[in-house]
Amino acid sequence: MSSKSVPTARRLRVFDSTLRDGEQAPGNAMNPDQKLELALAIEATGVDTIEAGFPSSSPRDFEATRLIAGALTTAKVATLNRAVRADIELAAEAGGVERHQVQIMATGSDVHLEHKRGLTRAEGLHEIIDSIRFARELGFTDITLGIEDASRGSDDLLRPMIEAGIEEGASTVALADTTGCLIPAEFGAQVARVRSWIPDHIILSTHCHQDLGLSLANALAGVEAGADEVQATIAGIGERAGNTPLEELAAVLLYKGEQLGLTSRLRTEKFYEAYQLLARIIGMSTPRNKAIFGENAFATQAGIHQAGMLRNPVTYEYVEPHSFGRERGILIGRHSGRNVVRNLFDQMGIGAERDLLDEIYETYIAGRADGTCIELGELREIIAERLARTTEMAVAS
Template sequence: MSSNRTPRRIGIFDTTLRDGEQAPGNAMSAADKLELALRLEAVNVDVIEAGFPASSPSDFEATRMVSDALTRAQVSTLARARRDDVETAVQAAGSRRHVLQILGTGSDVHLRHKLGITRQQAIDDAVDAAKFATSLGVETVSVGIEDATRGDVDYLRQLTERVAEAGARYIPVADTSGCATPEEFGELIAKIRTWAPAPVRIGLHCHNDFGLATANAIAGLQAGADDVQVTVGGIGERAGNTALEEICALLAYKSDQLGLFTDVDVTAIFAVYNRLREIIRLEEPRNKAIFGKYAFGTAAGIHQAGMLRNPATYEYVEPARFGRERTLLISRHSGRAVLRHLLAELGLPVDTDTVDEIYRVYIAERVESDCEDLSVLRRRLEADLISH
């Protein structure tokens, strides 16, 4: 069912270079981060989180380089709720077009077992850091609420209201452990939206431990959040983060239904993903949504028969829209329809006996793992049948 309301523009905040990079195996140099940041800016991402400047000289330098190079997108940094971290972040990224994210703490689990402080101490630290960042002229002071989905509602309200009063104009809400369901997350975001009305912007930072990061992000956006924090390919801690391509693909097709849209150039993000894979040596997944090797490929005969007549039979998401190509793959699960298609294209007989014999030789005797692109089989048939 379509919505009658005008779709609302959703901001895209990319944290590939920070949260994505901190996961095992995803290390990037400052030069790598700069290249990827420029590629992300070119596809119309709104905010690019360059790193955590106080954590290492490498993150400081990467942040400085990215901040200096960006011309349209905002640069973001992460800082603990400490004045020295805030000052270091400003030294690295300046104050103009800078989204400085102060890490607030949302749950008693983190307060007790990670920080060893009380709720009041956490609120006081976040408020002090936000006021200090404001005094330094930071364009957008942010206080993110880590582990918000396991936090007490009364405490979360107090934290949200206090940091907003202190000057925070962006409050990302994190499902840090990936424990929420869409219903739970949407309800939480709706509450926070009422506690921090505009001009405060609400962001979403979802992890994928239950495979719900995209669903949770959509629920949060529908509940009133303004932007979603994503990574290219969904890389990030443990099972990863909300994937840039999944959010953008969903909004590309469901904008009217959801009442949401983005300005990201969806045709260009696959190239960014491929470059990221090269940099961090990420193996190519076979079945990942949008970017998987076979996300737009099929080897099943029933599917192929339908797709040869009309790709829409089994293909709702169109590969060309995302810089991909459709592939029909030949395996022992392929049927005769694909052979009739190829033989007709080659001008060869398509009678039953011919098709059955070619099926036996080229398809039926394949082993389970033997799979090749349709174009390869076409070349083999040309060589074996036409030349002889």
């Protein structure tokens, strides 16, 4: 009898950029001590690499890199650097060269070469070769060629750049959809082409932006096309509309990982704690409808949904709140029907008290025209108090 071999799941590497790309967006500034505290919370989620910052950009980023590099125990530290020797030297001074992924930023499109850098293709290629060679001379062994605006780069620009970077010692190539301009089919096709150019042992990473709302979809398309790593941020914070949301990537891996043939080291139950810390540090309000972290992500008010949820949460709940350190919320408002009251009556052993049911519904639910809600537990207390008053009145009479 022959047996079919079960394919081995591929482990996806996860690179967190909350403290660098996330922090550089307006309103998201953090001081070095705050970055350190958050880095440790992010490390607890199981990510492989934490980007501490851009050491040459400011003394605060230099200090944050120094603190974080000395504190991490399971994740590697990473820094972003221009293809300039002085940047790479500062990165080495701030974070050392051991367990330090030094990212060297290449200019990946003719648009950026001409309008941002004022360089020729040959000059852009030369600075990559020189900076990677210099990083190796300093003792770096974990070197990333991070290609800015790769999504708008032509193959005849990107391929020589990537091949030269690998020849000089880059062990990771990171493709950035810097402007968030691609759709999944386009980004997946680009990743597949780059994967075909490079040896299997070279890590291929994605860095996708959210300008079209497709950062996670593009990252997943990249992974399916052969990428080994996804760069992401907590709550998707970052430049303009942000980056691939780390928690949404984690949810996909948790619930669809087997289907995709992927595993990771992520510990989803630690994510909400890290998010709450981030929100407190940068003063970020929580949107109602954000996946995983949103106020209403695990809450329902609609009576039809509640009827199913009260019988079995699986009816409307695919992502389980406890998997991400959250709790289920049944909110009672004007869209809730009488079923939620009936269900509470059954739980409390009240029986078919139709007059009381109608009174509770009309008084506390139907009249909420302003859209406000009360918690299920609060409604339970209201019913219990109402029953207690009724009992007292009956005894008194």
